[in-house]
Amino acid sequence: MSGLSGPTGLSGPCAVRPLVADSWRRSARAQVSPDGTARIELDEEELAGLRAEHPLAAAMPVIRELMGAYAHDGEHLLAVCDATGRMLWVEGHPGTLRKARGMNFVAGARWSEAVVGTNAPGTALAVGRPVQVCAAEHFRRPVQAWTCAAAPVHDPYSGRALGAVDITGGDELAHPHSLAFVQAVARAAESQLALVSPAPAADRLRLTALGRDEALLELPGRRLRLSRRHSEILVMLARRSEGVAGDELLTLLYEDESVTPVTLRAELSRLRGLLGPELLASRPYRLTRVVDADFETVERRLASGAVSAALGGYPGPLLPSSSAPGVVRLRERLTGRLRAALVDRADPALLADWAYSAWGENDVTVWRALASAVPVGEVPAVRARLAALDAELGAGGAGLQRHRNVTSRTLGPDRRPGTAGAVRGRPHS
Incomplete structure (x- = not known):
């Protein structure tokens, strides 16, 4: 995606990250003004009631333990919102808290993407995965002096989003470590919720x-x-x-x-x-x-970056023979996301598990990624398979038609992918 320069024009010579460009477009469709501040929707009594009843209250001791000192010492803020983007807790360095009040980044205000445009907690909830937003990537001008990173927190049993945890501050947060940090805090919060509120069997x-x-x-x-x-x-x-x-x-x-x-x-x-x-x-x-x-478990693992665990929980496409439109969309999205994550990770063992599976045996993209990832001694075997696939493609063979329709392939109920420790460069037995 290129030719996007900012929330006011969405055009110009500077390229922006696709994540941000997509968020700006959603913000524009929601008619968010580039100026203005967030709305404070909850008074003190309403906020206290919501905090007391919200599931994330049980995770706040862990969140504070992991983030509190870091936020205070670094002059940052830790923030936790509910699934609608309403801020439940905003804590941290006193001076930073005072500055944040100028844009209503306070408890009781709604920071959903549809209300205030691109921002880490709101956009993380909109896309269902961890997000970092730096300075001018924010849709609203008053927020462009800030950098933030946020990750959704899910119910450990149902998988539904409960809200998001966020770290907000200055330019020093514009680092990949900030995103990894909030992601780890979110996973710790989910683990805590699983301990304190187990669902009855x-x-x-x-x-x-x-x-x-x-x-x-x-x-x-x-x-x-x-x-x-x-x-x-x-x-x-x-x-x-x-x-x-x-x-x-x-x-x-x-x-x-x-x-x-x-x-x-x-x-x-x-x-x-x-x-x-x-x-x-x-x-x-x-x-x-x-x-x-099981398909939602795989999605949650992918969202948290646990690619190996996601593949380990993926014995094949979702209801592979179904042609129901809703199932087809879910199946293609999940298969596509997992496949893309494997190619991006470039782990030869994980790529081999996919390539030698019933649904990946004709996946040219994964085989090419595997050829680039395996040790030199295993490259010839992988290239031989690629040559065969290319020949089928050139001949319009039926084998690659199965690749194009990979998510519709019929699998037996007990088919499973190989393990990550399997021998690379040859089929699993």
Whole structure:
């Protein structure tokens, strides 16, 4: 992305990071003014009530322990917001706190991207991953004297975003270490939440849908192998804990526009009979218990930069034979993000795990990355495979058609990738 120079014009000779350019565009679409300050939405009583009830309150001792002295000594601020971008805690050096009040970077103010434009906590929540925003990358001019880094904090069980942790200060924070620091603090906060607020086993469902055409649902005391259509429905509902309206669910599940709501209601009625009426509610359709879904676990690991762990939890594409539009979008996004992370990491063992898997055996991009990453002695074998793939590509072979449709490949329920310790340069046995 090039030709973007700032939030007012979004054009000019200076290139900006794609992350920032995309955020500026979202800010402009939300009609955020480049001038002005954040809105303070909570008075002291409302703020105290929200703090007392918010799950992140249980993680604040750990956050303060890890960040408090660093923020104070470095004349920075530590900040924690909820999932809507409302600041719950803003603490740190007194002088910096006074300066921050000039732009309403205070507890009770909303710093979501849609309200104040590009900023680390708001943009981190918008994109679902750690973000650093330096100086003029901020959308609003009054914020451009500051640099900040933030990372989302997720519920350790459901995976939903609870809010974000942020470090804000001057130019000295414009360093990759700042981003790594808040990311580590966010993971520590999630670990603390898992210790202090374990979810009762009776309230949890476990959905396994990666690498399988028919998902497995584990409930207290029983395990169900779902039909393909019920698998698709459960994936959609697990993804949307707030529920999905019938009309939208219809478009997520069926390619054929002639399918009527009656058909969907019949499927949901059969699913309710299988699960029990207490688990599947309607208006909107939703699951009434927390769901641990394997595809969301992989997404969380990727968001935290744990690429090896993400690949270790990825036995194959999401419901690989499904053509339901909503499933296809989720599958392609997850596969694409994991694949891109592996290429970026350039770890030969991880690349080999993907390249020698059923879904990666024709992935030219990964094979090329592997050729650049393996030891010299293993390059010939990898190049031989690349030459064969290039020949198929030149001939328009069916093998590379499978690569282009990699996320639609049918896998058996027990297919698994090789381990990171497998021998590189030859297929796993």
